[in-house]
Structures are given as structure tokens and as C-alpha cells.
Amino acid sequence: MSKRANFAHPILDVIADRWSPYGYDPRPVPTTDLKSLFEAARWSASAFNEQPWRYLVATCDDEKNFSALLSCLVDANQGWAQHASALVMTVASLNYDLNGEPNGTALHDIGLAAATLTTEATSRGLMVHQMAGILPDQARELFGIPVGFEAVTALAIGFAADPTTLPDELRETDTAPRQRRPLAETVFTGAWGQAADLVR
């Protein structure tokens, strides 16, 4: 079973081999790996180097905090994400430290950091499933997220399960081929919708 991207142009293994599993192996994530995941995020780019990212993290051996983070996911995500080895809530600083004005790229920059963290994870054999389906108000209440910050996504982190061990529904999802729109419908030159020569 490989979920490797069926790429049209060569890309790095750490990019081709990234995918978002629903099934997780019970193995814990080594602490040294988790440190490097956050360190990778730390060195991401951000507008004015504001680094608008903050994280709430719990590993599965820390039952109290893991349960609290799990309770901040929508029900559909709690079902599978409870088997992850670590959960992370990403939180954005909504205003510039620089001048207090709204940071229009805060969410964008949370994405930059999340992808960087995920690339580091893939290089260590770890998988990251990002979720938009979270309960930001629940997270604010449980963890005391202050005004000016807001939970954006959650990350389930762990080793992907052997799909033969999964219930039917998860096995089907975790073994289905990955699909993407062709680049000719994505990369334009000169005018909207006009495929760039380089992707024709």
C-alpha cells in the first residue's frame, strides 16, 4: 500500500509521501521528534516575521490534556483522532505585535508553519492529519486562549496504522488513491484561466 503522490513532475520524497491518515498505530511519538516538528514550524516564514503561530499540545499518555484537546474537535473528528499519538491545536495571533493592527495573513502564516511542521514529520515517518473541524470557543474556554488569539486547526500526529487492521470505512479512505486537479487548471499566465506554457 502506498499513498505516494502520482506526480507529473519530480518532487521531494517528503512532499510526495505526505498524506492525511484516519487510522493511527498506537506507538507513541518520540519526544525528540515532536521537538523537531515544532522547531521546523518555528523557522517558517511570516509577514514581518510576526510568527503568529502558537500551539497547544498533548501526547496520548497525558490523558487529561489529551482528552481536553480531543473535546475541542467536532464529533466526526473525535471518532478517529482519539487514536492519534499526539494532538495539537494551532492558534493564531490575530493582530500585529508591531502596531496592534489586524494581521491579514495570520491564518495564511499558520498554514505556512503547519506545512513546514508536516514536512519535518514526514521525514521522520510520522503523519499529520490537519483538521478544520474544531470548536474554537471550547478551546478558548478550556485552555484560556486570550482575546486577540483564535484556534484555527487541529493536528493529529502519529504513525499511520496498517490499513488491514482498520474498520472498513477507515480502511477504504486510507487506501484510496490521492487525487489532485491538473496544473493546467491551476497555473495561469497573462489572464485568468489561460494555462501557463510551462504546465501545458
Next chain:
Amino acid sequence: MSKRANFAHPILDVIADRWSPYGYDPRPVPTTDLKSLFEAARWSASAFNEQPWRYLVATCDDEKNFSALLSCLVDANQGWAQHASALVMTVASLNYDLNGEPNGTALHDIGLAAATLTTEATSRGLMVHQMAGILPDQARELFGIPVGFEAVTALAIGFAADPTTLPDELRETDTAPRQRRPLAETVFTGAWGQAADLVR
């Protein structure tokens, strides 16, 4: 001269060696590299696999389209970005194809794809300087970006210049050490502001 991240925990070279130059070498970006940069972005994660990213691209040899993209940057960015070998405008699809509802993570997912593209670039010796300072209305008018889509950032892509060849101001910026907040102020467990054990 190295702008390599002064990391506290080991991270991939393609992450440690990424930075955002202001000075570019006149060498063009090979077309094969550009293809792989967009291919990398293509395989990013996104909410509901919506792939909300679109791109307008021009290489410096395509004077008409390069000038048009350059004119969509704020003046301060036009000054240095005119020397990049390629310019890209990232554009977000603001609503789900799925149901027409607003996609709350569109900007976030543009960030995921931008970081993935940038990682692929770093692996090829190319640098990407992302800019929030753009003129989205100018881009809409010049390139016919339709309702439901919006320009988010621009990317200057090329080979970093030898800083000794740069004017004083750019040389200082491009040789200054990179700075980041410590992880203990970023990664929390249990409550906001409480540093996670793993980053203490």
C-alpha cells in the same frame, strides 16, 4: 555567509536553509524547476481536498506579463522584486466548490501550498520571498480574476544574489542573522502560556 537557521532541535536542511532574500542573481529559473515547484504545491493538504490555490506566473524573459505582475506589488516590494527571475501571484478560491459556502481555511490552505512550493524550491537551490504587500484590486483588473477568487500574496523566485554585489541596504538585510521566538513561548500544554514540558 550562511542564513541557515540557528536551530535548537535538528530539522531538515530544506527547512533550515530556507530564507527570504531581497537580492536576486540574474540567472533565470529553469523551467523544469518551476514545474516541480507547482507540482509540489499541487500535492499539499487542504480542507475537503478543495485545493483552493490558483497561480498567476511570469518569468523575467516574458517582459509584458512580468511587468504586469510586478505592478500588482506595493512600491516597496517592486523595488527589489523586479530583479527576481520569476514572479507568482497566489490566488484563493474563497468558496467551497462542494457547496458554495465560504471556505474559512482558504487563506490557511494557500499558506500550506506556499510552504510546500518553497520547500521544493529550497531543495533546488532556489529561494522564494513571499510578500503580503500586494494590490489585489490591480491584479483582479489586469488579469481578470473573477468574483469568488482573491489575490493573497506574491512570490519572488530566483537564486539569491551574492550579497557583496548588493547595495548597502539590501546587503545588510540579506546578511543579518535570522531571529525567532523561543519554543517555550510558543508551545503550551494544559493552559495558555504554560510551556509544554518538551520545549522547556
